[in-house]
Amino acid sequence: MGQEQNAKHCGNPTPEGRLSFLFRRTDRQLRRCIEKKVNHTGVYQSQHRLLMHLNHHPNCSQVEIARELEISPAAVAVSLKKLESGGYITRETTESDNRTHRVTITPKGRSVIERSEQMFWETEKAMFEGFSEEEMQSLQQFFERIYENLLRDQQKEE
Structure with missing residues (x-):
């Protein structure tokens, strides 16, 4: 199943839902990569x-x-x-x-x-292989905005 179909299959039909799914999937893969490398320590x-x-x-x-x-x-x-x-x-x-x-x-x-x-x-x-410096800077800004948005949303709930 393709990435987009997989995201839709997981109940994420909106652009926000698909991006959120991809973010969580990437985070899980990063954790698996790191865990595999540090497991023997x-x-x-x-x-x-x-x-x-x-x-x-x-x-x-x-x-x-x-x-x-x-x-x-x-x-x-x-x-x-x-x-x-x-x-x-x-x-x-x-x-x-x-x-x-x-x-x-x-x-x-x-x-x-x-x-x-x-x-x-x-x-x-x-x-980050294959990313240009500009792409890296944009990605950093996007992650910072996502973090601030989530922090603001959490503070509204409290």
Whole structure:
């Protein structure tokens, strides 16, 4: 079945519906590509994002991580616990506040970060192969507008 027929088959007869279907399908394919590449590292895709965020923002709090990655503080806590038990990070309680932990990436974690960054770069390069600079800029602007539209719509609902 062709892409357009497949989109219509999924109950999306409008242009917005077809584009939304293609967006979700592309997102699923990107996730599958990344998951396949990072699967052998022993770290889940969401944990890779967290590790790389920690690498770029070494002294941030769990609340800051949650806000930046747009996930719940509880999800951050669970991921940090799994990363710690896997030997990818260490957490030490700070002297000034027993509730605050200083997170340090271990050599094992650094190795995963280096491999992950390479894998993500390769995936991004493949994803945008054949796109001109102008097309990339247009696509960026479109995604930013889509995001802002969705954010505005969500705020209306709240």
